[in-house]
Amino acid sequence: MSDRSGFFWQIQNGEVPTPEAVKTLCGRVVSVDPEAGTIETEFRAGLPFTNPAGKIQGGFLAAMLDDTMGPALAATLKAGEFAPTLSLNVNYLQPASVGLIRGVGRVVRRGGKVCHLSGELYQGENLVASGTAVALLRSS
Numbered sequence: 389m390s391d392r393s394g395f396f397w398q399i400q401n402g403e404v405p406t407p408e409a410v411k412t413l414c415g416r417v418v419s420v421d422p423e424a425g426t427i428e429t430e431f432r433a434g435l436p437f438t439n440p441a442g443k444i445q446g447g448f449l450a451a452m453l454d455d456t457m458g459p460a461l462a463a464t465l466k467a468g469e470f471a472p473t474l475s476l477n478v479n480y481l482q483p484a485s486v487g488l489i490r491g492v493g494r495v496v497r498r499g500g501k502v503c504h505l506s507g508e509l510y511q512g513e514n515l516v517a518s519g520t521a522v523a524l525l526r527s528s
Contacts, residue, residue: 394469396462413448415455418490420463425495427460433489443483449509450478453519456491457505461523464495471503471523484509484516501525
C-alpha cells in the first residue's frame with residue numbers, strides 16, 4: 389500500500405486547495421493506481437484555449453500532459469517529497485477541439501532521484517498528443 393500522506397493525497401482529500409493550474413485547465417483526476425504508477429485525468433478544453441484555427445493551442449495540451457504525468461508520480465510520493473519536471477517532450481499527433489480531453493499517465497521508471505514518465509491525451513478514441521517527462525525527486 390502506498391503512503392497516502394503526500395501533497396497529492398492532501399489535494400484529493402480536500403485538505404489542500406486544488407492548484408490554480410489544474411483549475412485553469414478544468415482538470416480532474418478520474419482514477420489513480422499509485423502501486424502501478426498510473427493515472428487517468430480529464431480536462432475541459434474551452435474556447436479560451438483555442439488558436440486562430442479554432443483548435444486547442446499546443447501549449448495547453450503540453451500543460452495537460454504535464455498535469456497528467458506529474459500526478460502519476462506525485463501519487464507515489466511521501467509527505468515532504470516533491471518532484472519538479474526537468475524536461476518535457478510533447479508530440480502532437482492530430483488537432484484537438486473544444487471539449488473533453490482524457491489523459492493517461494504512468495511512471496515508466498523511478499530511480500533514486502530521477503524518474504521517467506510517459507503519457508497520452510485522447511479526444512474520444514483519437515490520440516491527439518503523447519509525451520515523456522523527466523522529474524527529479526526532492527525533499528522539503
